[in-house]
Amino acid sequence: xxxxxxxxxxxxxxxxxxxxxxxxxxxxxxxxxxxxxxxxxxxxxxxxxxxxxxxxxxxxxxxxxxxxxxxxxxxxxxxxxxxxxxxxxxxxxxxxxxxxxxxxxxxxxxxxxxxxxxxxxxxxxxxxxxxxxxxxxxxxxxxxxxxxxxxxxxxxxxxxxxxxxxxxxxxxxxxxxxxxxxxxxxxxxxxxxxxxxxxxxxxxxxxxxxxxxxxxxxxxxxxxxxxxxxxxxxxxxxxxxxxxxxxxxxxxxxxxxxxxxxxxxxxxxxxxxxxxxxxxxxxxxxxxxxxxxxxxxxxxxxxxxxxxxxxxxxxxx
Numbered sequence: 001x002x003x004x005x006x007x008x009x010x011x012x013x014x015x016x017x018x019x020x021x022x023x024x025x026x027x028x029x030x031x032x033x034x035x036x037x038x039x040x041x042x043x044x045x046x047x048x049x050x051x052x053x054x055x056x057x058x059x060x061x062x063x064x065x066x067x068x069x070x071x072x073x074x075x076x077x078x079x080x081x082x083x084x085x086x087x088x089x090x091x092x093x094x095x096x097x098x099x100x101x102x103x104x105x106x107x108x109x110x111x112x113x114x115x116x117x118x119x120x121x122x123x124x125x126x127x128x129x130x131x132x133x134x135x136x137x138x139x140x141x142x143x144x145x146x147x148x149x150x151x152x153x154x155x156x157x158x159x160x161x162x163x164x165x166x167x168x169x170x171x172x173x174x175x176x177x178x179x180x181x182x183x184x185x186x187x188x189x190x191x192x193x194x195x196x197x198x199x200x201x202x203x204x205x206x207x208x209x210x211x212x213x214x215x216x217x218x219x220x221x222x223x224x225x226x227x228x229x230x231x232x233x234x235x236x237x238x239x240x241x242x243x244x245x246x247x248x249x250x251x252x253x254x255x256x257x258x259x260x261x262x263x264x265x266x267x268x269x270x271x272x273x274x275x276x277x278x279x280x281x282x283x284x285x286x287x288x289x290x291x292x293x294x295x296x297x298x299x300x301x302x303x304x305x306x307x308x309x310x311x312x313x314x315x316x317x
Contacts, residue, residue, distance in 0.1 A: 020070040020077060024170050027303045028089055031177050036096040042103035046055035051229040062091035071245070079161045086157045086173050097180040100227060101187060101236050105221040108188040111200040116190070116239055116282040124166040125283040127195050127276070132275070139206035146210070146278040149243055152250045155263070159257055169303060169306075174300035179245040182292045183237055191218055192238035194280030203280065211280025214238075240288025243275040248293030 037043030065088030098210070120127055153176070160169035193215035196203050203211045214234040221232070247268035254264035272289075275281045 006299065018073055018076055020201040022073065022078075022082060022085070024166060025089075027306075028170060028173050028177065031174070031181070032089055032093055032096070035093060035100065035177070035181060039096045039100035039103070043099050046103040047226050048103060048106070050226050051227055053128045054228075054230055055273075059095055062088040062095070062261060064088075065091070073241075078165070082166055082169065083158050083161045085258040086161070088152050089156055089173055090157075090176060093177050093180055097184055098233065098235075100184050102108045102217075102221065102232065104188040104194040105185065105191065105218055105236060106226075108191040108218075108222070111192055111218075112190040112239070113192045113194075116192055116284055117195070117198055119208075119284040120282050123283060123287075124305065127282065128199050128201060131201065131277055137206035138277070142270075142274040142278050143206050143208075145267065145274040146243070148267055148271055149246060152246075152264075155249055156254050157262070159260060160253065163257065165256060166245055168253060168256060171251060171297075171304045174303055176246060176251045178299045179242065179249060179292050179296040182295060183242045183245065185241060186288070187237045190239045191222075192282075193218060194238055195276070195282050196280045203277075207278050210235075210278050238281060240287045240292045241272075241275050241279070241281045241285040241290065242292075243279060243281075244286045244289030244295040247271045249297060250291055252293075252297055265313070 025105070058137075069081040069083075069085035069088065071081075072084060114182045116126070151171070156172065157169050160166070192198075194211055195201075197215045198212045203209065213231075214236045217232040217234050217236055225232075251268045253266045254260040274284055275286060276283060
């Protein structure tokens with residue numbers, strides 16, 4: 001860090017200067033800008049307004065990370081810059097998708113909880129019975145699995161860039177962005193309030209209402225509320241589960257790193273299972289999330305190969 005600050009203050013030798021912009025990020029920026037632009041347009045067309053009392057500080061964090069990444073890369077620290085930029089873009093994409101999903105809720109189809117519960121039954125999955133059979137200490141453990149969604153991309157991206165695997169890292173960012181787009185495209189056709197609300201079950205207090213708070217948001221927007229307050233900001237999508245889609249993408253991205261491979265698989269199997277009882281997902285939501293992940297990894301691979309002609313060496317780890 002001291003070396004970076006010194007270079008920013010005192011300059012860098014001309015032969016060590018690098019371009020602030022990484023060409024490998026072009027497909028990510030194109031898709032990100034399309035998504036954010038579509039979200040802003042949809043927000044306006046849906047007649048939604050942001051509550052003036054809401055803080056604008058949080059949305060500025062990804063922009064700060066991206067601009068910092070350009071400055072750091074310019075003074076010769078490409079891997080650090082790539083890490084900051086990738087994390088900032090992940091955050092930016094998540095915020096843009098949330099705005100798009102809020103707008104899509106205004107035109108979404110009738111609630112699909114009976115359909116999703118019937119699909120579970122057809123697959124032989126009895127949601128209330130399995131919840132009742134879980135051991136007494138499960139809420140604390142499953143909450144930890146569920147919240148790993150927040151820090152996994154930071155760990156995996158930082159590791160891949162440090163190990164000089166930028167193609168894999170940028171494909172992770174691309175796959176996550178494609179998965180968000182597919183999830184948002186499917187969501188308005190099968191909106192749902194979740195298994196807890198459908199079966200009339202109160203979630204464990206350790207889950208902090210993750211499995212029920214989006215029901216309030218969906219009902220409020222469907223009921224005509226157009227002022228977006230902080231209590232409406234929640235993960236509204238039940239089918240397909242983005243938690244599961246992201247978990248599959250995380251495990252895939254970490255596969256080349258031997259010391260991360262199996263821990264990430266175990267962690268994300270746990271996160272997928274936790275999505276049902278922490279997030280209130282139906283089992284069929286998990287199946288949909290896995291399918292979205294497979295499609296997203298394939299599409300991201302096509303984009304990465306088309307836009308990144310030079311290939312890196314196999315991971316030495």
